[in-house]
Amino acid sequence: MGVVDDNGVMSEDFKVERYNVCDPSKTDYVPCLDNVEESKKLNSSQRGEKYERHCPEEGKGLNRLVPMPKGYRSPIPWPKSRDEVWFSNVPHTRLVEDKDGQNWISIKKNKFIFTGGGTQFIHGADKYLDQIATMVPDIAFGNDTRVALDIGCGVASFGAFLMERHVITLSIAPKDVHENQIQLALERGVPAMVALFATHRLLFPSQAFDLIHCSRCRINWTRDDGILLLEVDRLLRAGGYFVWASQPVYKHEKVLQEQWKDI
Structure with a gap:
């Protein structure tokens, strides 16, 4: 297959690859990070080695598309997205549960709400930046x-x-x-x-x-x-x-x- 430019000249051939989609359970799958086979070969994990990238060999695990979460919506545009995103786009609650009371994130109806806080930013990230400045x-x-x-x-x-x-x-x-x-x-x-x-x-x-x-x-x-x-x-x-x-x-x-x- 080739492409014709504005002058009517055919460019060199290129190949179009078609990939199958992974099953729905793989919405959070990252091939170079969720590589169980390579992780088992590590001599140690004391320094965080298991969290580093361990990409599979070419052709193994890199030929499928990771599916979007069910109900995925077009992201809320910036700057509104600074403070809220659709829950259906990242449908996980553990961070909300584990950081309850630390002013990180909450759930309100169908959205995640970000208050600008965190473990360190007890008065909000903006005031934290003021303090540094x-x-x-x-x-x-x-x-x-x-x-x-x-x-x-x-x-x-x-x-x-x-x-x-x-x-x-x-x-x-x-x-x-x-x-x-x-x-x-x-x-x-x-x-x-x-x-x-x-x-x-x-x-x-x-x-x-x-x-x-x-x-x-x-x-x-x-x-x-x-x-x-x-x-x-x-x-x-x-x-x-x-x-x-x-x-x-x-x-x-x-x-x-x-x-x-x-x-």
Whole structure:
């Protein structure tokens, strides 16, 4: 098969592939992450190896389309999607149940409602950003800081509210028991992907970000002689900012105190 351009010239041939659709139970299936066969080959999972990408061999598990959830609707457009998305598009309730009382997310009729809060953002992500800007005025959201990486992003409220300050944020989180976090972020219209800091470098060029943020994301930054901090340093532009925040309620945890001391 070929394509004729505006001048009537036939382009080179190309092949059209047709794929079958997976069964409805596979709406959350990600071939490179839900690869049980490859995960069994791992020698260890202590550093999060099982949450990293383990893609199947070509032709195995990559030739089917993942189905949409039943009742899927066209996403609510931005900026309204910052605060609400259709429940039928991400029909999971575990995150709502597990984070009850932490101001993350709720369900109202046929929608998920995002209040802009979170475990760290007890007064909302917007006021949290105000606090950072007050503590570090040179961070200058929207001026000196234009591109950010949010690690362990939850439902990406940090990135959603940074958009209004003219900062583009890539939000990342692993696919774990709350696998719908990234799905919710994408439904909201926030750039997001499944990824984590574990044993491999992230697939971004050096000096790609003005700001790297981690809020209560349970990452041991100092393990292996600070290898993860070295990766943060690689990703940050010269003069960029690494923001690591944790609620005061956790400051007496022995492990956290040891990490602060090591840093």
